[in-house]
Amino acid sequence: MAERRRTKEVRIGDVVIGGKHPIAIQSMTNTKTQDVEATVAQILQLERAGCQIIRSTVPDMEAAKALAEIKKQIHIPLVADIHFDYRLAIAAMENGADKIRINPGNIGSAERVKAVVDCARERNIPIRVGVNSGSLEKELVEKYHGVTAEGIVESALDKVKMIEDFGYDNLVISIKSSDVMMCVKAHELISKKTDYPLHVGITESGTIISGNIKSSIGLGLILNQGIGDTIRVSLTGDPVEEIKSAKLILKTLGLRKGGIEIVSCPTCGRTSIDLIGLANKVENMVAEFPLDIKVAVMGCVVNGPGEAKEADLGICGGRQEGLLIRRGEVIKKVPEAELLEALRQELINWSE
Ligand code: SF4
Numbered sequence: 001m002a003e004r005r006r007t008k009e010v011r012i013g014d015v016v017i018g019g020k021h022p023i024a025i026q027s028m029t030n031t032k033t034q035d036v037e038a039t040v041a042q043i044l045q046l047e048r049a050g051c052q053i054i055r056s057t058v059p060d061m062e063a064a065k066a067l068a069e070i071k072k073q074i075h076i077p078l079v080a081d082i083h084f085d086y087r088l089a090i091a092a093m094e095n096g097a098d099k100i101r102i103n104p105g106n107i108g109s110a111e112r113v114k115a116v117v118d119c120a121r122e123r124n125i126p127i128r129v130g131v132n133s134g135s136l137e138k139e140l141v142e143k144y145h146g147v148t149a150e151g152i153v154e155s156a157l158d159k160v161k162m163i164e165d166f167g168y169d170n171l172v173i174s175i176k177s178s179d180v181m182m183c184v185k186a187h188e189l190i191s192k193k194t195d196y197p198l199h200v201g202i203t204e205s206g207t208i209i210s211g212n213i214k215s216s217i218g219l220g221l222i223l224n225q226g227i228g229d230t231i232r233v234s235l236t237g238d239p240v241e242e243i244k245s246a247k248l249i250l251k252t253l254g255l256r257k258g259g260i261e262i263v264s265c266p267t268c269g270r271t272s273i274d275l276i277g278l279a280n281k282v283e284n285m286v287a288e289f290p291l292d293i294k295v296a297v298m299g300c301v302v303n304g305p306g307e308a309k310e311a312d313l314g315i316c317g318g319r320q321e322g323l324l325i326r327r328g329e330v331i332k333k334v335p336e337a338e339l340l341e342a343l344r345q346e347l348i349n350w351s352e
Helices: 036-049 061-073 086-094 110-123 138-143 149-165 180-191 208-223 239-252 275-286 304-308 336-351
Strands: 010-012 015-017 024-028 053-057 078-081 099-102 127-132 171-176 261-264 294-298 313-317 321-326 329-335
Touching (some): 024 239, 053 061, 061 086, 078 086, 110 127, 127 149, 171 180, 180 208, 261 275, 294 304, 304 313
Parallel strands (some): 024 053, 127 171
């Protein structure tokens, strides 16, 4: 992996991104922001899953005002996502948003963008300048003969320059495209042209399967080049899944420590227990343990124990029973129905 690119530090509430800081994981609520109770409940669930920064949409004044109440009840920085109406950006900041995400291209005149920037400067609130391939300006589409990585980068840097000209540089940049390779190229280009921190994600990447695959490839290629300061895996699904995926992507790349890694076999004709069901239950169960170990879930006693040797703990299926293995040694035989609980108990012992 390339050395991480050193970017400017930007503080979002009590989380700092850029510089030498770890890559922060973020997500976005999909509740109605005006519904404070539902939004807070989802944010608290995301916090427990490991979300470090949360963004909520602010489509109207009621949502902007709700931010103040939401902020009182959560523990991670809250970012307001604004489109079109500069007054909503100002209201969001007045109601405690820790950062705002705008696309200056859809906020309107330069005066309106300036009003937003002036408000952010007074409160030292960072602005994420977000550009999506889908809303690239007509002139740039014509200049580059279509929607291209070069066009996306130029568009983002034009917006950044506009805000810099208003005397503000507390900025984060995001450039997004649902075309994975275009997104990768755009990040390679922009990282050579600016040292603002980059929020990285593959937008509109799809449902759980396609979103995870596209995000893993896109984020993997970008992060592996040392590019990126905060990530969001964007999935059409429960945002908690976005956090799980983001954590696994960072851990797989060696950019994050902690969290139990599961290895499990693909099952075959030798499997005599419900290994698929068990592996999924194990994956959910281990999420609550803050251990940095590997747990193997193997289907049979022919290959399982050998393969489980590589792991710290393992379970290995037999006929209506299974073996519990610790660092390659079988420590007990357990009925199938009790395997999950036996592993949980072993994890508790390990934690202690
Ligand atoms: Fe098949 Fe056993 Fe290998 Fe799993 S561990 S794939 S059940 S041989």
